Amino acid sequence: MNIERTFDLLKKILEDSSDDLRRFFYEGVKRSYEKKDLTMIYHYISMLSPDYYGTDLFYTSDGYYKSYPNNPRISLPKPLEKAGTDLFEVIRSRKSRRRYSRKPLTLDEISTLLYYTVGITGRTWWGGPKRVYPSAGALQPVEAYLVALNIKDLSQGIYHYNPGEHVLERLKEGDYGKILEKIALDQEHVSEASANIILTIVYQRTASKYGLRAYKYALLDTGFAGQNIYLVAEALGLATVAVGAFYDKELCRLLEIDCEEEMPALIFPIGRRS
Numbered sequence: 554m555n556i557e558r559t560f561d562l563l564k565k566i567l568e569d570s571s572d573d574l575r576r577f578f579y580e581g582v583k584r585s586y587e588k589k590d591l592t593m594i595y596h597y598i599s600m601l602s603p604d605y606y607g608t609d610l611f612y613t614s615d616g617y618y619k620s621y622p623n624n625p626r627i628s629l630p631k632p633l634e635k636a637g638t639d640l641f642e643v644i645r646s647r648k649s650r651r652r653y654s655r656k657p658l659t660l661d662e663i664s665t666l667l668y669y670t671v672g673i674t675g676r677t678w679w680g681g682p683k684r685v686y687p688s689a690g691a692l693q694p695v696e697a698y699l700v701a702l703n704i705k706d707l708s709q710g711i712y713h714y715n716p717g718e719h720v721l722e723r724l725k726e727g728d729y730g731k732i733l734e735k736i737a738l739d740q741e742h743v744s745e746a747s748a749n750i751i752l753t754i755v756y757q758r759t760a761s762k763y764g765l766r767a768y769k770y771a772l773l774d775t776g777f778a779g780q781n782i783y784l785v786a787e788a789l790g791l792a793t794v795a796v797g798a799f800y801d802k803e804l805c806r807l808l809e810i811d812c813e814e815e816m817p818a819l820i821f822p823i824g825r826r827s
């Protein structure tokens with residue numbers, strides 16, 4: 554979120570607040586300073602209270618998902634409609650799996666994974682998309698990218714998933730496995746996988762309604778989408794793990810995104826179980 558808007562917002566919150574609430578913010582920031590803990594500042598200013606609920610803020614949306622209309626597109630097959638696995642069993646057996654075989658994934662599997670991670674299932678009453686994951690204000694800040702390493706009928710490269718058209722948009726071709734491994738603090742499972750799905754957050758989509766509360770909401774939204782990857786991979790008999798340890802700036806550079814507008818949240822290496 555643009556810093557001036559953030560501070561304007563903070564000023565507005567403080568001006569509109571009761572004395573009690575102002576004191577509460579002030580005490581929180583002071584304690585944060587005393588403890589030398591910056592996260593507490595955010596913790597305080599993002600709290601809702603009966604005095605402050607951020608719905609009267611500016612409301613803009615960039616259209617719920619990104620698209621790259623000028624990039625080469627690869628259409629995806631229809632996602633599977635049934636997994637043939639019991640949901641409760643999938644939840645029970647889910648675990649982080651970091652060992653992958655060298656056998657390629659198929660486009661059917663990739664299509665199914667991407668669709669059931671962030672895909673569109675219908676329309677809201679005001680005409681916006683509805684997703685497979687719940688989203689604060691239905692603002693849907695999560696974007697999905699695919700780093701293809703070993704997928705049958707798909708060249709190696711980095712792609713953006715366009716959920717509106719259920720297509721991949723190619724950002725660049727090449728083998729980015731080792732580069733991604735380095736970015737992920739040398740975690741080998743990243744380059745040994747056949748693909749990596751990377752979830753990012755377009756923060757402004759949620760902040761346009763929720764202001765400073767959005768950091769919390771957008772990360773929660775991403776957690777819901779991330780759990781979908783775990784469960785779908787499990788249902789398909791594949792292996793995955795959430796990877797949160799990575800160098801943010803380097804990952805933004807790889808995805809060619811602006812780290813201030815869109816933040817990488819999680820990497821999911823995916824492969825066949827070995």
Ligand SMILES: Cc1cc2nc3c(=O)[nH]c(=O)nc-3n(C[C@H](O)[C@H](O)[C@H](O)COP(=O)(O)O)c2cc1C
Pocket residue numbers: 647648649650651740794795796797798799
């Ligand atoms: C936010 C988050 C970040 C994580 N980051 C990593 C990571 O960088 N590397 C890794 O191997 N596992 C990572 N994990 C996976 C955890 O280590 C794993 O979920 C935990 O050990 C529990 O095991 P389980 O998933 O099999 O239940 C992460 C999990 C979460 C939720």
